[in-house]
Amino acid sequence: MMDDTPGVALAVYAHPDDADVACGGTLARWAKAGSAVHLVVCTDGGKGSFNPKAVPKKLAAARAGELEASSAIIGLTSVTSLGFPDGELVDSDEFRCTLVERVRLLRPDVVCGHDPSALFFGQEYFNHRDHRIAGTALLDAVSPAAALPLYFPDAGPPHQVATVLLSGTLEPDVWVDVTDTIECKAAAVECHRTQFADAQGWAGEAVRRRAEEEGRRAGTSFAEGFRRLTLGG
Ligand SMILES: [Zn+2]
Numbered sequence: 001m002m003d004d005t006p007g008v009a010l011a012v013y014a015h016p017d018d019a020d021v022a023c024g025g026t027l028a029r030w031a032k033a034g035s036a037v038h039l040v041v042c043t044d045g046g047k048g049s050f051n052p053k054a055v056p057k058k059l060a061a062a063r064a065g066e067l068e069a070s071s072a073i074i075g076l077t078s079v080t081s082l083g084f085p086d087g088e089l090v091d092s093d094e095f096r097c098t099l100v101e102r103v104r105l106l107r108p109d110v111v112c113g114h115d116p117s118a119l120f121f122g123q124e125y126f127n128h129r130d131h132r133i134a135g136t137a138l139l140d141a142v143s144p145a146a147a148l149p150l151y152f153p154d155a156g157p158p159h160q161v162a163t164v165l166l167s168g169t170l171e172p173d174v175w176v177d178v179t180d181t182i183e184c185k186a187a188a189v190e191c192h193r194t195q196f197a198d199a200q201g202w203a204g205e206a207v208r209r210r211a212e213e214e215g216r217r218a219g220t221s222f223a224e225g226f227r228r229l230t231l232g233g
Contacts, residue, residue: 002174005033010108012138014130016045016067017192022167024185025178031075038078047086070191089130099141104156113138115166165226172225175218182222
């Protein structure tokens with residue numbers, strides 16, 4: 001169980017709903033405890049619909065509104081949308097440089113993101129391409145790039161991130177107790193109406209069930225699990 005509260009945390013996720021689903025309880029817990037909690041959302045989410053008549057620009061605008069509402073519930077300090085087209089994330093120098101800039105500017109103690117090594121979750125879901133690419137680019141941006149001055153020398157003074165927490169992982173080795181913020185997480189996830197079109201309350205119920213399962217593994221009521229990396233010695 002991880003109890004410490006970071007001074008500054010940065011979460012980097014591919015789509016507007018990802019952070020709330022992955023670690024909304026943890027981010028809310030830290031925000032309530034006084035951490036500065038920043039979020040970077042890489043894509044605009046403009047293709048996240050089964051409706052063939054959906055218009056990507058309109059969907060992206062709706063999702064930006066959903067993100068604004070959910071971020072207020074979580075208590076985020078800042079939200080930055082990079083606006084890459086949904087489904088088209090590329091592990092480019094430009095993308096990594098942007099992430100390095102954010103890391104060097106915000107100087108987080110803890111960075112949260114997608115575990116890029118997680119591919120198959122059982123037999124019914126495999127990890128979204130944007131999640132894998134965002135996770136890979138984030139890891140490379142954090143270390144070594146952000147920590148060493150000769151990488152992206154114009155992107156600000158180097159910063160060594162101490163801890164990386166990867167969500168959506170097949171190998172969780174640390175848990176954060178989100179018992180006090182599970183309702184906050186459920187409410188935040190419920191904001192993403194375009195993604196959870198089922199009956200009101202369904203997404204929140206799924207969030208509680210999932211956190212309860214992790215809680216059982218961690219010995220508490222509700223938890224979120226991560227793979228933890230401790231960097232920089
Ligand atoms: Zn996603």
